[in-house]
Amino acid sequence: MIEVNEKIAIEHGLKKDEYKKICDLLKRTPNITELGIFSAMWNEHCSYKSSRLHLKKLPTKGKKVIQGPGENAGVIDIEDGDAIVFKIESHNHPSFIEPYQGAATGVGGIMRDVFTMGARPIANLNSIHFGSPQHKKTKNLLRGVVHGIGGYGNCIGVPTIAGQTSFDSSYNGNILVNAMTLGLVKKNKIFYSKAAGIDKPVIYVGSKTGRDGIHGASMASASFDEKIEEKKPTVQVGDPFTEKLLLEACLELMAGDSIIAIQDMGAAGLTSSSIEMASKGNLGIELNLNKVPCREGKMTPYEIMLSESQERMLIVLENGKEELAKKIFDKWNLDFAVIGKTTNTKNIELFFDNQQVAKIPVNTLVENSPMYDRKWKKAKLPKKNKIKKEIFNKLKIKDILSKILSNPNVCSKEWIWQQYDHTVMGDTIQKPGGNSGVVRVHETDKAVAATVDSSAVYCWAHPLTGGKQVVCESWRNLISVGATPIAITNCLNFGSPENEDNMGEFVECVQGIGEASKFLEFPVVSGNVSFYNQTKEVGIKPTPAIGGVGLIKNYKQMITMDFKEINNLVLIIGKTEGHMDQSLFARTILDEKNGPPPEINLFNEKNNGETLLQLIKNDFIKSAHDVSLGGIITAISKMCIKGNKGFEFEKLNIFMNEIEYLFSEDQGRYIIEINPSDLQKVSKILEKNSVHFDELGKIIDKYLIINQKTKVTIDELKSYNTSWLKEYMN
Amino acid sequence: MKSAVITFPGSNCDRDMDIALKKFGFKNEMVWHDDNELPKSDLIVLPGGFSYGDYLRCGSMASKSKIMNSVIEFANSGGLVMGICNGFQILVETGLLPGVLLRNKYLEFICKNIFVKVENNNNPYFKNLNKNILELHIAHNEGNYFCTAEQLKEIEDNNQIAIYYSDKDGKTDEEFNPNGSMKNIAGIFNKNKNVLGMMPHPERMIDESLSGEDGSLFFKNLINNIK
Numbered sequence: 001m002i003e004v005n006e007k008i009a010i011e012h013g014l015k016k017d018e019y020k021k022i023c024d025l026l027k028r029t030p031n032i033t034e035l036g037i038f039s040a041m042w043n044e045h046c047s048y049k050s051s052r053l054h055l056k057k058l059p060t061k062g063k064k065v066i067q068g069p070g071e072n073a074g075v076i077d078i079e080d081g082d083a084i085v086f087k088i089e090s091h092n093h094p095s096f097i098e099p100y101q102g103a104a105t106g107v108g109g110i111m112r113d114v115f116t117m118g119a120r121p122i123a124n125l126n127s128i129h130f131g132s133p134q135h136k137k138t139k140n141l142l143r144g145v146v147h148g149i150g151g152y153g154n155c156i157g158v159p160t161i162a163g164q165t166s167f168d169s170s171y172n173g174n175i176l177v178n179a180m181t182l183g184l185v186k187k188n189k190i191f192y193s194k195a196a197g198i199d200k201p202v203i204y205v206g207s208k209t210g211r212d213g214i215h216g217a218s219m220a221s222a223s224f225d226e227k228i229e230e231k232k233p234t235v236q237v238g239d240p241f242t243e244k245l246l247l248e249a250c251l252e253l254m255a256g257d258s259i260i261a262i263q264d265m266g267a268a269g270l271t272s273s274s275i276e277m278a279s280k281g282n283l284g285i286e287l288n289l290n291k292v293p294c295r296e297g298k299m300t301p302y303e304i305m306l307s308e309s310q311e312r313m314l315i316v317l318e319n320g321k322e323e324l325a326k327k328i329f330d331k332w333n334l335d336f337a338v339i340g341k342t343t344n345t346k347n348i349e350l351f352f353d354n355q356q357v358a359k360i361p362v363n364t365l366v367e368n369s370p371m372y373d374r375k376w377k378k379a380k381l382p383k384k385n386k387i388k389k390e391i392f393n394k395l396k397i398k399d400i401l402s403k404i405l406s407n408p409n410v411c412s413k414e415w416i417w418q419q420y421d422h423t424v425m426g427d428t429i430q431k432p433g434g435n436s437g438v439v440r441v442h443e444t445d446k447a448v449a450a451t452v453d454s455s456a457v458y459c460w461a462h463p464l465t466g467g468k469q470v471v472c473e474s475w476r477n478l479i480s481v482g483a484t485p486i487a488i489t490n491c492l493n494f495g496s497p498e499n500e501d502n503m504g505e506f507v508e509c510v511q512g513i514g515e516a517s518k519f520l521e522f523p524v525v526s527g528n529v530s531f532y533n534q535t536k537e538v539g540i541k542p543t544p545a546i547g548g549v550g551l552i553k554n555y556k557q558m559i560t561m562d563f564k565e566i567n568n569l570v571l572i573i574g575k576t577e578g579h580m581d582q583s584l585f586a587r588t589i590l591d592e593k594n595g596p597p598p599e600i601n602l603f604n605e606k607n608n609g610e611t612l613l614q615l616i617k618n619d620f621i622k623s624a625h626d627v628s629l630g631g632i633i634t635a636i637s638k639m640c641i642k643g644n645k646g647f648e649f650e651k652l653n654i655f656m657n658e659i660e661y662l663f664s665e666d667q668g669r670y671i672i673e674i675n676p677s678d679l680q681k682v683s684k685i686l687e688k689n690s691v692h693f694d695e696l697g698k699i700i701d702k703y704l705i706i707n708q709k710t711k712v713t714i715d716e717l718k719s720y721n722t723s724w725l726k727e728y729m730n
Numbered sequence: 731m732k733s734a735v736i737t738f739p740g741s742n743c744d745r746d747m748d749i750a751l752k753k754f755g756f757k758n759e760m761v762w763h764d765d766n767e768l769p770k771s772d773l774i775v776l777p778g779g780f781s782y783g784d785y786l787r788c789g790s791m792a793s794k795s796k797i798m799n800s801v802i803e804f805a806n807s808g809g810l811v812m813g814i815c816n817g818f819q820i821l822v823e824t825g826l827l828p829g830v831l832l833r834n835k836y837l838e839f840i841c842k843n844i845f846v847k848v849e850n851n852n853n854p855y856f857k858n859l860n861k862n863i864l865e866l867h868i869a870h871n872e873g874n875y876f877c878t879a880e881q882l883k884e885i886e887d888n889n890q891i892a893i894y895y896s897d898k899d900g901k902t903d904e905e906f907n908p909n910g911s912m913k914n915i916a917g918i919f920n921k922n923k924n925v926l927g928m929m930p931h932p933e934r935m936i937d938e939s940l941s942g943e944d945g946s947l948f949f950k951n952l953i954n955n956i957k
Contacts, residue, residue: 150839154869155780157742241740241783333739419839421869423931424779426746429939440939555939 002032012039018370025364033301033350033358038365040268040306041275044531047369050497051529054507058514062523064486066187072113072264073183074525075190076487078551082441083187084448085119088127088180088491088547090530094235095177099144103128104152104238105310106179111158112264115247116313118191118254119183122425123439124153124160126179127452127491127545131172133408133728138167141175143729148238149179150419155240156247159428160420161437164452164545167408170460173535178491180452180547184441191254193263195281195316195342200260202274202285202340203322205329206246206312209270210295212236213308242311242334249332250313258321265312271305273314274340275348279366284345289352293335301350301357316342376503379463385581385595392659397633397710400589400663404630405637405720407588412722415729429555433642435480435625436548440555447555449483451548456541458597461582463505463542467512468600472667474548475520476626479609480670482559482616483550488517490527490546495539497531505542506531513544519602520609522548559616561625563643568622568699569676570647572632574608574669575692578660584630585663598667604692605668611689612670618685620678627669632696633662633706635671637717640704646714648705650697658707673699731756731956733773736801738763738792742779743815743933750933751775754949763795772956773810774801776817778869778931788831788872789819798824810854810956811925815870818917818927827920827927828885829877834870835910841869843941844908846916846930847896850889853923859951863900864893864944866930868908873929875911875918885918892917892926 002008009019012035022038023029030038044050060068066083067075073087091106111121128145131138142165153160158181213236253259261281263273270292278285289301295309317325322338329336343349348365350358404410417432429447430438436451453473459466471488478485490513495502517524533540552558563570580586581595615621623643627635640647652658674682676698686693704712733756737744744760751758751773759769768774781792792798798820805811805826813821821827834840848862877885885891894902894914902914909929917928935945 147838154839154841154871155740155742155783157779239783241780241785244740244742244780244783418842421839421841423841423867423869423934423941424742424746426749426934426937426940 004029004032004035009035012036013043014039018042025368031358033305034360036302036306037271037358037360040271041365042369046268046272048529049370050372050374050531051506052371053373054510058510058524059518060523060525062487062521065523065525068525069527071192072116074487074489075117076525076549077187078441078446078448081187083185083190084549085114085117085183085185086181086489086547086549087113087526088178088452088489088545089113089528090491090493091177091179092174092493092530092533095145096175098235099141100148100151101235101237103145103148103177105236106177107149107152108238108240108243108310109266110179110181111156111243112266114181114183115250116191116262116264117185118189119185120251121158121181121183123182123437123450124158124179125437125450125452125547126160126163127454129166129168129171129176129543131167131175132169133167135169135172139729145177146416146419152238152240154421156244157424159422159424159439160417161422161428161439162432162451163417164454165413165416168456168541170541174533174540176493176533176543178545180489182448182450182549189254191259191262193261193277193280195261195277195283197260198283198342198344200319200342201317201322201338202287202342203315203317203325204292204312204337204339205315206334207239207242207309208293208295208335209299209304209307209312210309211299211303211307214303214306236308236310238310245332245334246311246313249329249334252328253325258318258325259315260318261316263314265314267308269306269308270314275362275365277314277316278348278362282346284343284347284349284362285340286343286349287340289350291337291339293337301352374497374503375500376507377500379504379508381462382594382596385592387580387590389657391590392657395659397659397662397706398712400585401633401637401712402720403588404584404634405717406724407584408724410584410630410634411724413725414722415725429558430481430560434561435477436483438481438552438558445554447552447558449478449481449550449552451477452545453477454543454545456543457582459505459509459544460541461595461597463508464512465597465600467509467544468516468602469597469667470544470546471513471516471520471522472600472605473628474546475522475605475609476670478548478550479612480559480561480624480626482557483552484613485522485548485550487523487525488546488548490524490544492527492529493533493540493543493545494531495534499539502539509542509544516602520606557616559621559624561623561639561642563639563645563647563673563699564622566645566699566701567676568673569679570696570699571672571674571693572669572696573612573672573686573691573693574604575666576632576661576664576669577666578656578664579666580660580664583663583665598665600667607689608668608670608691611686611691612672615682615685620674620682621672622675623673625671627671629665631663631665637704639671640714641718641721644714646700646703648697648700651695652707731953732771733758733775734761734769734771735775735777736761736763736797738781738795740780740783741777743931744777746933747775747777747814750936750945750949753936755953761797763792763797765797766800768800768804773812774804776813776820778815778817781816781820789816789823792820793823802826805925808922808924813927814931815929818929819872821925821927826925827918828881829875831872832874832876833872834874839871840908843867844930845896845898846893847900847902848893849891852889853919854955855926855952856892857955859947861947863896863898864948865935865942866932866944867934867941868930870929873909873911875915877912882912888921890919890921891915892919893928
């Protein structure tokens, strides 16, 4: 057996003082298995040691919140006894090393988090971020990730209904793959991970344990260097077929009353699942590792405890239910083994070949895990740029429009989402490419809308504003389809917490997220932190991804963004002030990367959104789209493309330059289509609620007409918007 | 009218098919792959979606399931057997239908609406259908139909081609072929026309709020034909 010392501890990713703390807590030197367990539980990915302090400040409660952070996923109430379980999670590091398996197992992992709670997954989403399109790795990584997400989600038969893809050179050495799942469950049939009772059987089900993914969570807690290729064996391999069987078998068992607690084996596998169940139940747990079904011969306790083989679950059963449970797992051809029992010792005790191979007090691994108040630097709000108006005179709107619509971050992502089965399960009523994806709640009139968003550029320019903005963007995307926003999940992707600037970005983004979600009553119910997204010294742009979920009470009132009818009027809700800094226009056309992001006014945000919802509920809105990247003209163009209709601007704002008006990225705005005969009633409601709005023009056939000089056909718009990605990938 | 949908390990369109059949009046029963006997049925459906994970070859392992012996027997005695997507792949693996389904031409999974031209109305599935171009939905990775020249001649001579990929006007040019399928073939019959395999999913087109309603036409017509 390997003698444990400080050097070995450091090789396990532990710091010197952390190793010392372990020895102090145990009052002895740990053996190698115990050290492995500590390193798995105390790494950043599992312990949240750098983030816990700040995450505590997020608002997590609300009238609709059934379960906030701390469980496998968050749970919200959608009335009539139904609940939605949802969460987003990162799989960044593995996806960069092995894009197909990394992305696939990311999808598999998040679905397991959701069905562990008793919910049938009903929708998948993802937020994926790649390096510059010119970077040599980008194309293969994109293809691999898309194939991986599709390969897993399509096979298991859960529709992928929405997503987000961006390109930025800061991801050249660290791509981001965040996967989100929504599941549907009856409120009175939610399962938790808290063990209860002594001498209850602990059951292992699912795939066999292999040597794959050992120390995956530790890898996700460190920066990349040039030896990154050597880490391939730490990437897990996904088996969606087994997961489908596991899903059906678990739901079948859950229909009865056999389960006390259930936890999937995700990061740090058997270690974290067993310890979390014991910790939450304030119990001990005893495992006989010889009983664990292994794929390979001669696996050591260390390997068994740290393997991250996929598609496995740990269950604490009621006594006497073993036979019944085994029958179900046999039917689905899955491994089933009683591997231990709960105890009152409050220790985790492991046995192998009739010997005790580890004995650790559970609280030392969980409550006593390190927590750091890392140093961080506050970001200054950058000064506004003064853009010389003469520049605008040299530019042609049509040229800018073609560049903006074909920009990799704006262009149609059809090439991606056509590879995802987005219609299986027969309830997808809004497909990818809209403001949010929408699925009906099976056999009811209700529907659930979901969106995933991030704005790394804004967060990078000013983290506090950026943090607020992402939450608002999520809120707007839900409102634009007619959904009442309920809650969010967040995936916080940042560089190294040991770097003061990166840590500052984290702290202030979280603060911004907290402020916005509190004001909008849009609480955070689950999430995940991914630090160390950096290669050597360079971190990614701060990229908190927000997954928002909302409810549409009558799905027939859902709104889509395609223009519906010629001669209908188009209005813009929210005030256009001409904020150009950090806009896509400033960054790509003027090549100006400095300046503050657009300001967020939470009062207006809430007021505008709620008023639009009221208009939607009164059936005034024919189509709607929020204004985001690329400004008014980009939003209008997309509505034209989707509806195959034209649009004529009739009243361009005369108080600013046309280009500023069309391309600025002021926040809190929506484009809406109404019937001309409703104008008076709609204006009255907007005025009564003090919502600023302007009339923009009307829907026409075939052309987008901006002014006398600028007339573009819808086919041209389509070709700007749809060609880039297809051509890039072929 | 009675129908039965077989659930294989990994099937994921079995529920969708069950809902569609019931919506249009079938009394449907779900049957487990490991069972030996089929319930008394007027129609047996092999649903879509990754049986056995589509490992080895799509449909190959499912085609050896216990229940398939009864399905083959039922088909050979003239019973109606319909395979959708993975179900089609299973049917070619059993030999009930000729040919094979290869990986899509561009090596990518495709999920989208497409049009098909109904070629042959002289069968229990499409007889009396008052529309010969349907908008349906596909979602597959291996829908690229292929067979030998002799097989092709035989299925053409026997009018075994059920539907072709087309545009909305029924043109069957190569540009409307989503997956490289030979002759734009989207679905075929056996010689007796009681066994149908097709890649498109009619069960995903049964509701105006979903992708469209041409699947409804198909099912309504099907149950009327069986009555």
